[in-house]
Amino acid sequence: MSVIVFGGSGFIGSRFIKRLYDIGVETIINIDKLSYASDQSNLDFIENKKNYFFYKEDINNKDKIRDIIEKHNPKYFINFAAETHVDNSIESSYEFIKTNVLGVQVLLDLFKDYYSKSNKVIHHKFIQVSTDEVYGDLTITDNPFSEENKYSPNNPYSASKAAGDHLVFSYINTYKLPLVITNCSNNYGPNQHREKLIPKTVYSALHNLRIPIYGDGTNIRDWIYVDDHCDALIRVMNSKCNNTHFNIGGDCELENINLVKQICNILSDKLNNKADFKTLISFVPDRPGHDYRYAINSSFIKETLDWKPEKEFKKGLSETVNFYLKKFQTE
Numbered sequence: 049m050s051v052i053v054f055g056g057s058g059f060i061g062s063r064f065i066k067r068l069y070d071i072g073v074e075t076i077i078n079i080d081k082l083s084y085a086s087d088q089s090n091l092d093f094i095e096n097k098k099n100y101f102f103y104k105e106d107i108n109n110k111d112k113i114r115d116i117i118e119k120h121n122p123k124y125f126i127n128f129a130a131e132t133h134v135d136n137s138i139e140s141s142y143e144f145i146k147t148n149v150l151g152v153q154v155l156l157d158l159f160k161d162y163y164s165k166s167n168k169v170i171h172h173k174f175i176q177v178s179t180d181e182v183y184g185d186l187t188i189t190d191n192p193f194s195e196e197n198k199y200s201p202n203n204p205y206s207a208s209k210a211a212g213d214h215l216v217f218s219y220i221n222t223y224k225l226p227l228v229i230t231n232c233s234n235n236y237g238p239n240q241h242r243e244k245l246i247p248k249t250v251y252s253a254l255h256n257l258r259i260p261i262y263g264d265g266t267n268i269r270d271w272i273y274v275d276d277h278c279d280a281l282i283r284v285m286n287s288k289c290n291n292t293h294f295n296i297g298g299d300c301e302l303e304n305i306n307l308v309k310q311i312c313n314i315l316s317d318k319l320n321n322k323a324d325f326k327t328l329i330s331f332v333p334d335r336p337g338h339d340y341r342y343a344i345n346s347s348f349i350k351e352t353l354d355w356k357p358e359k360e361f362k363k364g365l366s367e368t369v370n371f372y373l374k375k376f377q378t379e
């Protein structure tokens with residue numbers, strides 16, 4: 049079995065490749081343009097390079113990507129490649145449209161051609177990895193997002209992901225291709241870029257810098273351990289389910305301020321330090337168009353694929369803080 053992973057050198061993609069590696073997938077192909085958000089050392093665990101192929105390539109380079117696909121004949125296609133930082137999308141959405149919309153269109157067209165030439169005996173599948181942010185904003189009393197919710201994105205990042213997803217839905221409807229979208233909540237775990245909330249908080253605390261929190265810190269996100277997300281993706285990949293989308297969440301809603309305070313307390317414990325890192329917390333003007341709350345109802349994937357998030361949040365957060373502590377102490 050061979051799997052082609054787009055964006056496999058980033059945070060989630062690299063953990064997903066680790067998972068493929070651990071379950072003994074025969075051939076893993078990683079295509080990544082190595083943007084600022086990637087880190088090839090995320091993939092240092094790979095010992096047997098015989099079964100692993102890396103190509104530094106932009107997903108928009110259609111001819112190059114077609115050559116790679118034809119060379120390896122993958123069974124499954126999984127797309128993680130994206131611009132992912134909301135703040136950057138507010139600065140400029142250009143790169144977000146290029147990768148998250150036009151890049152998805154390139155991959156879908158390549159998959160369409162590839163699938164039309166296949167003998168259909170092999171059950172190919174294309175999974176588009178997406179976000180809960182496409183659904184927009186919830187109030188405190190709203191029900192969590194289910195797959196029935198209409199997309200209603202509120203920032204350029206979520207709008208670009210929603211546009212990519214709409215293309216996927218349209219290719220399902222128009223060309224009857226075996227495509228699946230997954231909409232996951234906030235991932236946490238090792239190897240995330242320092243611009244994101246958890247690593248940024250650890251880095252700031254360690255370097256005695258202020259820990260910035262948008263607005264009054266009461267915005268709510270659902271958190272899932274990255275390996276639980278990857279486990280859900282493996283189940284989607286191996287299932288017979290196509291032409292649908294799955295919500296994936298961690299059943300762990302937290303206010304940002306609560307999360308940051310937990311990280312500060314873990315750091316004080318781990319450093320055996322009387323310092324109260326919470327004094328570094330600094331409220332900064334709110335992000336424009338900041339969604340108040342995301343929450344995910346994952347009952348569809350739980351019932352259909354017998355999946356559930358396994359990692360206990362306190363344990364996962366403690367391990368994650370430990371990872372960044374070690375990483376940033378040596379930087």
Ligand SMILES: NC(=O)c1ccc[n+]([C@@H]2O[C@H](COP(=O)([O-])OP(=O)(O)OC[C@H]3O[C@@H](n4cnc5c(N)ncnc54)[C@H](O)[C@@H]3O)[C@@H](O)[C@H]2O)c1
Pocket residue numbers: 054055056057058059060061079080081082083084085086087105106107108127128129130131132133146147151177178179180209231232233234235236240241
């Ligand atoms: N991180 C989260 O909490 C989260 C939650 C839900 C969904 N997602 C989705 O999961 C996917 C992966 O997210 P992540 O947090 O690992 O992101 P990331 O920013 O850590 O990694 C993205 C990877 O994609 C690569 N890439 C970017 N543009 C590319 C292009 N044009 N061609 C080839 N490679 C390109 C980058 O080099 C990088 O290695 C994204 O699609 C994101 O929207 C992320």
